[in-house]
Amino acid sequence: MPSLKEVRNRITSVNSTQQITKAMKMVSAAKLRRAQDRAMKIRPYAVKLNGILQNISASLENASENVYAEEREIKRALVVVVTSDRGLAGAFNSNVVKRSIAFVEETYPELYANKSVDFLCIGKKGGEAMTKRGESTNLKYQGLFLNLSFETVRAASEYVMNAFVEGAYDRVDVVYNEFKNVATQIIRTEQFLPVKSEPTSFISKVESEVDYIFEPSKVEIVKELIPKSLKIQFYKFVLESNASEHGARMTAMEKATENAKEMLKALKLTYNRSRQAAITKEILEIVGGAEALSN
Numbered sequence: 001m002p003s004l005k006e007v008r009n010r011i012t013s014v015n016s017t018q019q020i021t022k023a024m025k026m027v028s029a030a031k032l033r034r035a036q037d038r039a040m041k042i043r044p045y046a047v048k049l050n051g052i053l054q055n056i057s058a059s060l061e062n063a064s065e066n067v068y069a070e071e072r073e074i075k076r077a078l079v080v081v082v083t084s085d086r087g088l089a090g091a092f093n094s095n096v097v098k099r100s101i102a103f104v105e106e107t108y109p110e111l112y113a114n115k116s117v118d119f120l121c122i123g124k125k126g127g128e129a130m131t132k133r134g135e136s137t138n139l140k141y142q143g144l145f146l147n148l149s150f151e152t153v154r155a156a157s158e159y160v161m162n163a164f165v166e167g168a169y170d171r172v173d174v175v176y177n178e179f180k181n182v183a184t185q186i187i188r189t190e191q192f193l194p195v196k197s198e199p200t201s202f203i204s205k206v207e208s209e210v211d212y213i214f215e216p217s218k219v220e221i222v223k224e225l226i227p228k229s230l231k232i233q234f235y236k237f238v239l240e241s242n243a244s245e246h247g248a249r250m251t252a253m254e255k256a257t258e259n260a261k262e263m264l265k266a267l268k269l270t271y272n273r274s275r276q277a278a279i280t281k282e283i284l285e286i287v288g289g290a291e292a293l294s295n
Contacts, residue, residue, distance in 0.1 A: 083126030157234035177244035
């Protein structure tokens with residue numbers, strides 16, 4: 001049985017940890033609300049805009065008019081891994097890294113074996129994990145969450161788009177956490193480039209049969225709108241991941257606080273037992289000494 005001093009030190013330590021986890025839960029809850037609002041506001045806009053662009057791209061007579069929809073033989077691929085800068089969020093970061101590796105092994109087995117798959121990490125935790133694994137990792141934008149805004153995300157999306165247009169990569173995929181609710185985050189793997197040129201719904205198919213008059217021309221609209229749409233889509237991935245991170249951390253800290261509470265109960269019980277045993281031992285020693293003196 002541990003000594004009273006050891007148990008007291010342990011109780012103090014767990015108490016301090018519990019206070020920290022409570023504070024972190026409250027901070028995450030405050031940040032979550034703002035992050036959730038941003039993610040929810042951009043989601044319908046990004047989804048609808050993406051659908052419209054897919055329909056316009058599908059209606060183009062010459063596929064070469066849209067450089068972002070060019071289908072090429074995949075010789076080199078890029079996977080954008082969106083994680084976070086901080087830990088203490090349960091399996092939030094490790095699940096994204098695992099899914100990224102599993103996706104590459106399943107989709108590009110030959111390219112992965114030949115080291116022809118690069119990982120662009122957004123978030124320090126993903127960069128650290130991929131570097132530790134010895135993967136071909138690009139850490140240029142891993143600190144993006146330090147100043148999260150459309151301008152900083154736009155720089156990362158433009159880098160990816162230019163790399164695709166220049167032929168450095170023939171396919172770009174994004175792995176991220178989609179926010180569902182505080183306790184649930186869904187890991188998504190989406191093709192970013194080339195842009196899929198398929199009608200996305202029945203309404204879209206009907207609309208695609210209508211001969212619209214475009215002003216300016218359809219090609220000019222595509223050239224202007226598709227880059228903007230891709231940047232917004234990329235921004236959506238990052239915002240979804242940011243909201244998911246705070247939700248995951250809030251849930252993890254709540255569980256940690258509950259675990260600390262259970263540990264404190266067990267430690268206090270152990271402390272009382274040890275204290276009672278020490279008192280009983282002292283009483284027995286006093287009684288034994290008194291009996292020895294009386295004899």
